[in-house]
Amino acid sequence: MSTRLSIGEFSRLTHLSVRSLRRHHEAGLLVPATVDPATGYRYYTGEQIPTAQVIHRLRELDVPLAAVQRILDAADPGARADLVAEHLHRLEAELDRTRAAVRSLRRLLAPEPAPVRVEVRAVAATSVAAIEADVALDDVLSWYAGAMAELDAALPVLVGPPGGVYDNALFEVGRGHVLVHRPVDDPPRTGRVHPVELPAVELAVATHVGDHDDIEVTYGEVGSWVVANALQVAGPVRETYLVGPRDTDDASAWRTEIGWPVFSVATGPGQSASGSAP
Structure with a gap:
């Protein structure tokens, strides 16, 4: 006993x-x-x-x-292990989010943060193969992964880096129009892939270095530069993925160009605004 x-x-x-x-x-x-x-x-x-x-x-x-x-x-050891693993995956995701928040705060609170170089760049009208939809902000990453995989299948030959166009409403109300694309001279029509002509635009452009966990900090720095240079945002944000997960697993090597369509407060939309800053 x-x-x-x-x-x-x-x-x-x-x-x-x-x-x-x-x-x-x-x-x-x-x-x-x-x-x-x-x-x-x-x-x-x-x-x-x-x-x-x-x-x-x-x-x-x-x-x-x-x-x-x-x-x-759970009587079966395998079933018990699966239940524990499911929770551990959730913990790891939460830990990743916490680490990302810590990195962002450290960057924001640095006494002398490294300056982000911003330049105004004139971009010509471009023919692209695109997939677009209205997407919730929380679903953007998974939607992007599926859309980009479909674009890759339709365009096996790389012509240039992929990109995305993100409607203002996506950030303002949590749902908006998203367009992902790859440049190509003769865009095909297959599945969700269809031709789109991206209009000519002037962009305030900066390059975000590393993974996207703290990309909002770079967004903020571009926005501050736009305001300081008496410019106004004139359309949806464009991102260009110069180097990303499709190219390397080393997140420190990723490079994402963030482009805000802008116009000068003095000249108005459709007129030239040029310049650069360190």
């Missing part, structure tokens, strides 16, 4: 607080071996220690109680 352990003894052995043990009992997650009907005291056995330790580790990883219950109830 197993030796009974008081809740205090069991707490010390498993590093689960008495309060946590009581909560797990109430939730049906870790039920004491016996409960004294007269005193209400909870007693556990040594055989319950491994289960308690598993619960302790899962809760340290912020696994919700309901998910902990599903893991404990």
